[in-house]
Amino acid sequence: MRIGVITFPGSLDDRDARRAVRAAGAEDVALWHGDHDLAGVDALVLPGGFSYGDYLRCGAIASLSPIMSEVVDAANNGMPVLGICNGFQMLTEAGLLPGGLIRNDHGAFIRRDQRLRVENTGTAWTNGFEAEQEIVIPLKNGEGEYVASAETIERLEGEGRVVFRYVAVNPNGSINDIAGVTNERGNVVGLMPHPEHATEPGFGPDTTAAMRSGVDGLTFFTSAIAALQAA
Numbered sequence: 001m002r003i004g005v006i007t008f009p010g011s012l013d014d015r016d017a018r019r020a021v022r023a024a025g026a027e028d029v030a031l032w033h034g035d036h037d038l039a040g041v042d043a044l045v046l047p048g049g050f051s052y053g054d055y056l057r058c059g060a061i062a063s064l065s066p067i068m069s070e071v072v073d074a075a076n077n078g079m080p081v082l083g084i085c086n087g088f089q090m091l092t093e094a095g096l097l098p099g100g101l102i103r104n105d106h107g108a109f110i111r112r113d114q115r116l117r118v119e120n121t122g123t124a125w126t127n128g129f130e131a132e133q134e135i136v137i138p139l140k141n142g143e144g145e146y147v148a149s150a151e152t153i154e155r156l157e158g159e160g161r162v163v164f165r166y167v168a169v170n171p172n173g174s175i176n177d178i179a180g181v182t183n184e185r186g187n188v189v190g191l192m193p194h195p196e197h198a199t200e201p202g203f204g205p206d207t208t209a210a211m212r213s214g215v216d217g218l219t220f221f222t223s224a225i226a227a228l229q230a231a
Contacts, residue, residue, distance in 0.1 A: 001026040001225050004041035006071070008033040008062045012049035013084065013196060020196040021045070024221030033065040043080040043124070043224050044071060046087025048140075048194055058101060058143045059089030068094055080124035080224045081188045085141055088180070088190030097181055097190045098156065099148030105173025109142035113205035113214070114193050115167040116179050120160055123186040128223040135216035136205045137193035139171055144192040146174035146181075156181055164191050187227075195220040 003021045005028060007014045018028035029041050038044070051062035062068070068090070075081045075096050083091035091097040104110060113136050118129040129135070148156070153175055156162055164180035172192070180191025195217030198204035205214035 001043070001228050002029050002039075002041045003027070003043045003045060003221070003224065004029040004031045004038060005045045005047055006031045006033055006067060007047075008049070008051040008065060010050040010052055010054075011047050011086070013194060014047040014049070016196045017045045017047045017084065020199040020217065020221050023199045024218060024225055026221065026225050031067060033062065033067050036066050036070055038067070038070050038074060042228050044074065044082070046071070046081070046083040046090050047196070048085035048087060051086055051090070054143070057089075057093065059086055059093045062086070063090045063093035072096060075183070075188050078185065078187050080227055082125050082220065082224070083188075083190035084194055084196065085144070085192050088192055089143070091188060091190045096188050097183060098152050099146055099181065101143055101192070102145045102147055103143050104141070104145055104171070109140070110144075110171050111138075111140040112171060113137075114139040114169070114171060114179075116164045116193060117167050118163070119165055120163045120182060122160075123163060123182045123189050124227040125189040125220050125223050126163060127227055128219040134167055136198070136207070136214050137195050137217055138197040138205060139193040141172065141192055144172040144174070146178045146192070148175065159184070163189055164193075
């Protein structure tokens, strides 16, 4: 399987995402925001960072990059697409996911190992988890408060399209503790925490077993591979 990771000006976690793809057993493919070519990949990751310096709104300029027209077409045709942090912001700005992300309610950048509850295991990126499983994924953002209209929130909740919720602490004021959502089809997922930073022992969050041993993020990428193999 070939999973593409798109680099935008200001991307910070593209190499981490590519390393996570390799750790899961797939081939990582570097893609460039200015191209109109997905290089025949089977899935896509839009990584975290500060694309275009977060001018206008986070992800707004990146959502208009040349390659995003291909991303939108691929997503609408069923390709698995994962947006992480800044990538989540891009997906909302591009209209692939509902809602939007605004400045954290406390007005400060936050970095923490965040507990999440898996609410939806029916997506291309979460099929390897168990329902209501709690995982720990690093979080780092200044504009991570998820917002949407009351009607949109009611629809997301009613349709089971909230994929992750913050547990114990809501780090940014997101409505209903929402940490990640999916589209109707379940192939596009966006979340603020960074699963690519929890894929290798020695580099992830602390666990009761050992420091930096958390690898809950690896399941995102193995789930995508399983979804592609089952298709």
